[in-house]
Every structure is written in C-alpha cells, then in structure tokens.
Amino acid sequence: MNRTAIKHQLRENGLRLTRQLDQVLGGLTDSPQSAGAIFQRLRRKNIRIDRATVYRVLDRCVSLNLVLKTRFQEQTARYELDSTRHHHHLVCDGCGRVEDVIIKEEQLLKLVDRQSDFFIRRHNLEFFGDCHRCQKRHSQSH
Amino acid sequence: MNRTAIKHQLRENGLRLTRQLDQVLGGLTDSPQSAGAIFQRLRRKNIRIDRATVYRVLDRCVSLNLVLKTRFQEQTARYELDSTRHHHHLVCDGCGRVEDVIIKEEQLLKLVDRQSDFFIRRHNLEFFGDCHRCQKRHSQSH
C-alpha cells in the first residue's frame, strides 16, 4: 500500500490529512524501524514535529491496518508500511539489517490448528542470525 | 532443566548461589512471565527482594541459557525455565493464557535457508488468538 492509498483510507475513516501525517509516512521505509528513529530522521531534515505526534500518527495507521507494528525481541516497537504481501523478517545480529522472506506457511498453520484448541488469528515468525556481509566479516577476522 | 541442575550450572560458572537466586528460580513457572510479575508474587509471599535483583538474577540465568527470555509483541519481556524441548507459544488474546506447541520445523528452516543469504542462528514463532475457553465465552455472548 502506497502513501496515496493510505491517505485515501484515512479520509474514508474520518481522519484528517495533516502535514505531520504526511511527514511520518514519508519517514517510513521498506525496513521496519522504531518511532524514535523516524522522529530523529525527521528532525535531522529540520522537520519540526513532536515525538508524541509520531506515536499518535503511527498508532492511527496501525489501527487501520495501513502500517505494521512488529517487535524483534526488543523493548522498542518497529513500524513498516503494510505491503500487500504477508512476509516475515530475517534480522542480522551483526549490523541490524532486515530482510524479508515470504514463506509458504499453510501446512505449518494446519499443523498447529490440529495440535491445539486455539483459534489462531495472527502469528509471528522471525529469524535472527548473520547476513551475508557479516558472515564474511566474521570469517576474515578469524 | 530443573532448579538443581540450574544451580549446578551456575556454580560451574563461578557464580554464587544466593537466597535471592533461589527465590527467583522458585518464582518461575511453566508459563513465561514478566520480571515484574515474578517480583510482585515474591513480595506477596513476604519475600524481601529488590526489583533490580530480580532482573539481575534473570539476566545471569539467561546468559547461561538456563532461562529463556521471550517477548509476545509486548514492551515487557517474559521469562521461563528453559526446558529440554524447544517449543513455541500460543497466546490467548482474551485471557492471556499461554500454551506450548512443539512444531516440526526442519522443513521450514531449510526453506528459509535456501531462500536467503542469512546464517540463521535462532528463530521465533508465536501464535495469537483465542483459547478454547475464550472461544466459548465469545460464542455465548453473541
């Protein structure tokens, strides 16, 4: 979903299109990042905005399913534009780089469904390790 | 891993067996819970211990792989005794109840390995939804 589509959605839900909304959406990238990181990047561009506003704009977008909120086993939440394709993340322990993976998970979900009494609404799958670059860096220093 | 085995491990690593360590380990249950919850439960039992100590004891155990630290898409970390069996969690949105699932994941991991340049060290898989009890509650109220 792109910025224009997001704005359309917001309007349809009676929410307002503000300068700050635009700027926060502009601050989102293809990689999941924290509210703090978005805030600081905007500030560096001399964009005047409050931390609380960043959180509020993100929350609004999350509750309309326009932005995805995830956590990589950190205290800090991360936000990314909700793409059309459901995907999972590979997070590099070394440099923090995040890569997307698309996984065929029907069988996995069926398996869990059969094993439990739970009605599964969402799931969460992340992988942690070393990206290609950091693997090379490691092998050089040894 | 049981409490005795944990203490043995700690001793082997030059760490000390203190009253507080014992009490925090005693506060761990089969379900992943927050440091705050452990702290409060100990306090209710009139056990005198500091919040910081709870964190420090848990950290020590986590770094020796005696206790598992996880996050369920919350700001708060949760801790559980590291069982011998690698498992994942089903978390109920309604009542917060946590159930374990053991999943055959070799194929999943192979798939990801083939698709990416990452060297996968750990992964993380959680499911969220409604437990059996909360499903019934839902259908009654509608």
Next chain:
DNA sequence: ATCGTTGCAAAGGATTTGCAGAAGA
C-alpha cells in the same frame, strides 16, 4: 464552526546502573 490533531510538559511502565555494604566461596 466543528471536531480531529498537535505541541508541550508531565507521567508512566520497563529496565539499567552506580555505589557502598552484605554475604557466598
């Protein structure tokens, strides 16, 4: 003009840290 939105300041929850004294080994 209405009502959602913002900035500011303050509060709140989770976690960490510095330090001096307490206590395992």
Next chain:
DNA sequence: TCTTCTGCAAATCCTTTGCAACGAT
C-alpha cells in the same frame, strides 16, 4: 579474605496522556 551479589536510589529508555491551542473539512 576475596569477589560476587544485593538494596537503594537515581537514571534511562520507550511510550502514553492531559490540556489548551491549532488547523482540516
């Protein structure tokens, strides 16, 4: 005795909230 561990208080990080002014429709 030696060094780790603990309690206490303060600090830090992430996030939320109350409120009056602002601005989009």
